Amino acid sequence: MDLGLQDKTVVVTGGSSGIGLAAVRVFLQEGARVAFCARGAPRLHAVLDGLRTEFGADRVHAKAFSVLDGDAVRTFADEVTALFGGCDALVTNAGQGRVSTYAGTADDDWREELELKFFSQLHPIRAFESALRASDQGAIVAVNSLLAYQPEPHMVCTSAARAGVQNLLKSLSTELAPTIRVNSLLLGLVDSQQWQTRFEARADQSQSRADWYAKLAQQKKIPLQRLGTPDEPARAIAFLASPAASYVTGARLEISGGVSRFA
């Protein structure tokens, strides 16, 4: 199936690692021009150099900044639209989870987490809104988590923030219609830098990577018996961002190996 992404411009936040990087690669393989950001400059530039060699220097652009810096996001939007002539799809992916219980989350932690989850959506969406409206295929794909509907006791704060974001995305899908489609992904456990970091900090350092991940999948009762790989959500992101999903808005797609407990 042709997704219709040839020569479209796609922006991915948090594109230097994991799911965001996998999405960047899928978009480039589909013939799109891609711009992405992340905070850490060394990794971002290493990734950018590799992608430019593989896909062509004129196909990909990247800049280091935090999506929590509204001015930096706006400047990036101006640069991308000037460089590529517009923006057809935005993937709001940047972020990370916070492991904390209710008892262990201080007020400042709540503020920090709510700011990350909400403004990692609001800043890029505001900055790219006019360019997306000018496209005849404007689309936003937000990377969210199953925690929005299925809170975990060790991730209370993140879960509550994700529920609020999911609610926001539904509102945006009506307010931005009919010119911009807004859809979301509900992720379960996907093997990326976040899980690699937790693996490296494992209590039993003699445990192999394969064993640690297999045990994790078992503990989490994932029906498909493994974590997802970053290219699995990336393919769903590419579909939802593409003209092939032209009648899909306000939808949420679960990519979780079947781990949700709600019907």
Ligand code: NDP
């Ligand atoms: P990774 O840590 O592998 O990648 C995260 C990316 O986002 C990196 O490029 C990181 O680069 C960037 N990033 C993080 N914070 C910011 C920021 N404030 N501004 C700009 N860039 C930022 O994680 P994943 O690929 O796993 O995560 C992608 C998204 O999916 C995240 O929002 C995460 O919370 C969500 N998610 C992931 C799940 C999983 O199991 N993997 C489960 C549920 C949700 P840098 O650090 O240099 O800024």
